[in-house]
Amino acid sequence: MEEHDGRLPKQKKVKVVFVLGGPGSGKGTVCAKIVEQFGYSHLSSGELLRKEIKAGSEHGTMIQNMMNEGKLVPSDITVRLIQKAMQETDNDKFLLDGFPRDEENVRTFEKLTKIEPDFILFLDCPEEEMTKRLLSRNQGREDDNIETIKKRFRVFQESTLPLVNYYASKGKVRKVDAARPVEAVFESVKTIFSSANEQGA
Numbered sequence: 001m002e003e004h005d006g007r008l009p010k011q012k013k014v015k016v017v018f019v020l021g022g023p024g025s026g027k028g029t030v031c032a033k034i035v036e037q038f039g040y041s042h043l044s045s046g047e048l049l050r051k052e053i054k055a056g057s058e059h060g061t062m063i064q065n066m067m068n069e070g071k072l073v074p075s076d077i078t079v080r081l082i083q084k085a086m087q088e089t090d091n092d093k094f095l096l097d098g099f100p101r102d103e104e105n106v107r108t109f110e111k112l113t114k115i116e117p118d119f120i121l122f123l124d125c126p127e128e129e130m131t132k133r134l135l136s137r138n139q140g141r142e143d144d145n146i147e148t149i150k151k152r153f154r155v156f157q158e159s160t161l162p163l164v165n166y167y168a169s170k171g172k173v174r175k176v177d178a179a180r181p182v183e184a185v186f187e188s189v190k191t192i193f194s195s196a197n198e199q200g201a
């Protein structure tokens with residue numbers, strides 16, 4: 001068994017925060033602000049997968065089909081994209097936005113990177129509010145339609161929330177009420193990251 005030493009293959013010691021929350025809870029919005037204020041690099045797994053589709057890569061069509069159904073892409077593909085992006089980024093602090101989504105994501109990430117997250121930022125938001133946000137997002141995402149949104153909510157409830165509960169039982173979850181205006185959400189997030197900085201996390 002390999003040692004679990006929190007290093008990528010290039011021997012870079014890194015800090016990772018998983019940013020979780022339902023579809024439309026504001027993960028991308030809040031990550032952009034954390035980047036500005038705390039110097040993390042933001043890697044959205046959904047965004048990395050969408051880039052694969054646009055690039056017409058080997059797995060592009062399969063990824064597109066899974067996304068349009070609100071289903072999860074095989075972990076091996078997602079984790080390798082994240083790992084590559086981390087290795088290409090000259091930073092030692094990463095926000096993994098929308099990752100992990102299920103147990104298989106976690107197992108694959110641990111196996112390939114040997115990294116444990118410092119903590120999990122969890123954006124808690126009711127479905128009604130998330131639906132409203134997604135339907136008015138206007139970013140041209142094919143999965144922002146009501147049928148797919150309902151499927152994405154189901155995957156979140158069945159596969160991602162149990163993970164959040166698991167990490168909570170280990171004292172690793174920092175939960176924020178994400179149903180408030182962006183500025184109020186970010187005030188809470190700032191407190192969490194400032195405290196993590198002080199503790200050297």
Ligand SMILES: Nc1ncnc2c1ncn2[C@@H]1O[C@H](COP(=O)(O)OP(=O)(O)OP(=O)(O)O)[C@@H](O)[C@H]1O
Nearest residue numbers: 022023024025026027028029133137180181182185
């Ligand atoms: N606190 C907030 N109050 C109101 N609107 C918000 C808030 N946070 C984000 N939004 C808006 O809601 C929409 C969804 O936000 P965002 O893209 O950040 O969510 P997400 O969690 O990354 O979604 P997904 O899981 O689909 O990628 C965007 O149009 C964004 O501007």
Ligand SMILES: Nc1ccn([C@@H]2O[C@H](COP(=O)(O)O)[C@@H](O)[C@H]2O)c(=O)n1
Nearest residue numbers: 045046066067070071072073098099101
């Ligand atoms: N770990 C992940 C993350 C995302 N996906 C797929 O991408 C879709 C969009 O994700 P967003 O975070 O941008 O909302 C998601 O519905 C999945 O189809 C994934 O498979 N695995």
Ligand SMILES: [Mg+2]
Nearest residue numbers: 027028044046
């Ligand atoms: Mg997003």
